[in-house]
Amino acid sequence: MASEFRLDYGRSLTAGPSQLVAAWVEDDALSDVELVAVRQGVAEVICDAGLFSMNVADYCPRVPSLFPVRTPNDRVSSSNHRPNGNPRHEGSMLYERIARMKHLNVGIYGVGTYLPDQVRSNDFWSEPARRSWVERRRRQAGLTAVLKAGPKNAEAGPGEQIIISELERSKDDIFQGVDERRVMAEEMVSSDMEVSAAEQALACSGIRAQDVDFILTHSLVPDRLGSPNASAVQRQLGMRQDTLAMATEGACNSFQQQLLLAQAMIQTGSFRHGLIIQSAAPSRLLHMEDQISVTLGDGAAAAVLGPVSAERGILGAAHFCDGSVSPTAVCDPIDSPWYSARRNVFHVVDSKQGRKMLLSVADISNRAINEALRKAGLTAPDIDFYASHQGAKWMRRITQEHAGLASARFVDTFSRTGSLFSANIPFQLAEGCRMGMINDGDAVAMFSGGTGITWAATTLRWGH
Known part of the structure; x- marks a missing residue:
């Protein structure tokens, strides 16, 4: 036989x-x-x-x-x-x-992305809106004065000092370094973007949809509350009925959390291949007169994972949470529960906590990256490529330099996509592969954080 x-x-x-x-x-x-x-x-x-x-x-x-x-x-x-x-x-x-058998290595087989066709340039925002943002900044009497409501400059640590300096330098740029962002077509829903990204990831990995054993999705704007987009993806891709499909929620940190979950699931032996998907459609939740609207864009990403050979795949991961920092950016009707009859909008709910979280980025990224490197048995000079959450123009550069990864290659996408929330890192990985900046055997480091707050770093070696 x-x-x-x-x-x-x-x-x-x-x-x-x-x-x-x-x-x-x-x-x-x-x-x-x-x-x-x-x-x-x-x-x-x-x-x-x-x-x-x-x-x-x-x-x-x-x-x-x-x-x-x-x-x-x-x-x-x-x-x-x-x-x-x-x-x-x-x-x-x-x-x-x-x-x-903890040493069973799990890695990324392929990454896919999707960006909507519609481009929204900075000209979309009216002149009165722009003037109002400039005037509001002037009324703040300079960013440094505002920052003194939190830790004073003289008392701030080295990491906070770096962030304060960056914020001061960018205070006159009302678009915060974003030149354009994408907007999902009116007739589309988030699962449409997720399916397109998943199809590309599957094609890149060489894995058939029928060979995927589980799907994990993070959808900033799910098609419907109470029903995971993973089920819609399973149906549209024609996957098996015994495919495990579920939603995950870790805000902008969801991709790295999905990596950890996928690794653990595959290591049990119950699953062989997994598909993790991230999507952002903030255009459905924004007030266009809110300045935060200029920094956000629509898009999706996906990755296929499975067992890989020794010395490949995920080598170390470090995850953290500080629930004392209340959620900063949320989706709700403002001053009402999300399930009230009013429209949900994406907004900053606590500017003081937001400032606290922002000023901590350099230090928490350094802590997480160093811990992930330690677990992997690597040092900063070993890293060939670095990808990070890009919630601001300077975030990738500051976190990379503060962690001593200056020699690592990188891709900046913020200026042409805005922040894609949990899809930021996989989008950079996909771009790095397309540009020949990530090659087989390269050591990759990642950092991201999400409202809540949670943050994480992962190190992996690229390839099967």
Whole structure:
């Protein structure tokens, strides 16, 4: 009986399963087995040479060592196998063992993006609106005076001093460095953008939609409250019905949180490939007379993840939360619950807390990045590419320099997209790949933060 034999996720060949197993044993290829799993009649073996999978349900008694065991040293004897070849311990013991294999590397196979066709330039905002913003800034009597309501310049730490200086330099730019941003067409919904980004990510990764085992979405503006956009994506992409589909919520930090969740899910052995998606459609929630509207844009991104070879994939991650800093930028009717009859709008709800969060960016990014580097066994000079949340023109540069990553390559997208919320980092990764700035084996570092507040850093090595 012929069966497919997959090696290193890309090459396939057909051979009889008994010959393949015999070849593995004779070549001693199983001597360094790190993980063995059996699901639905398919045996998966991960060793130093890569990942191997094939249908062995009809002959498993011949090779009892292929199947899950109670402890790493106990083998399941042939008497423990059912007549049809399925092992008795195919459930909880299998996944318990897999969960212990923390070294199973999970990485990004491909990234996709989507930007709407409609471009909104700075000319969209009227002259009266611009004048009102300038006058409001003048009434503040200079940004430094306002900042003294928080930590005074003389008392501010080095990281805060850097941010204060940047804010002072940019105070006369009412568009904050954004030249244009994209706007989703009136007839579209967020899941339309998400599907387009997902299709591109799948094409880039070489993974079929039918081979994806789970979908995680973060939608700033979901199609409907109470129903995850992940379900709409599953339907439009024609994915299997046994695909796990769920929404995640971490504001602008959602992408890195999704990475961590996807890594953990794949490492359990219950899932092989995952699709994570991020979308932003702030145009649906903005008051155009609010100056924050000039810094935000619509768009979506997606990434496909799965097992990768040793020394590739996610190497270290550090996640933090400080609930004492109340949400700063939110979507609600202003001074009313979001479920009231009034229209929800995106706005800054607490300017003092917003200032506190902004002034902390350099320091919290440095802390998170250094922790992610430590967990990965890397140092700052090892990083080849850096991507960050781009909530301001200066954010990528300041966080990169403050963490000592000055030699790393980068892509700035803020001036032509505005902030894309949780899609900022994957958009930069996609751009970096297209421009040849991220190559196989490159070490990548990421930083982002979200209202709440949460923040995180991740280090990974690019490629399969």
